Amino acid sequence: MAGLPLVKRLQVLPDPRRRRGVRHPFVAVLLVAASAVVAGARSYAAIGQWSANAPQHALARLGARVVGALSVGIAPSTATIRRVVSLVRPAAWPTWPELILPARTRSASTAKPPGAPGAES
Template sequence: MRSQSAMPATAPVGLADKLAALADPRSPRGRRHSLASVLLCALCAMLAGARHLRAIGQWADAAPQHTLPRPGSAHRPVPGNHPPRPARPGP
């Protein structure tokens, strides 16, 4: 029988923390949400039954705003990112 003292005493790490530690391969230009929040939304959509990219996008689009803060993606753009500027009317 193994003694309890042989087990490492580390604090559990959540999935969001693990995903936040991933390097983001996307270009900084145009990012609206962190990679972790995008992956968490995709995971939530897949757990809800989405099986392809279009279904994941539809789930994220239809998700109520009160559910999106949990994975960290509700109207909280990546710092330093600015929304696209409206096109200027031509002369």
């Protein structure tokens, strides 16, 4: 699974939501949340804010729900993102960074700056 694109990784996860009342595609909600995290969001409020401000072309690429004759993408709300992520996260994957960031990016982001205690010389 390590070599699979994020979309393929998320598509194998079962949708734990009940069918009734589902408005946003499961994978789209997770992709919006993952995109927000990659963009720097570190809380559900920040993820929701990123989602609400995401441009239409980004929502379209992420598979967000489309409504109306003009095909307007509707971003999932903060509450929806929180519910979906909390339903999936406990056993499905360890942490966001391990799921969405390649290993080389994670190791580079955790590297200490030169001169810092414990940094490699």
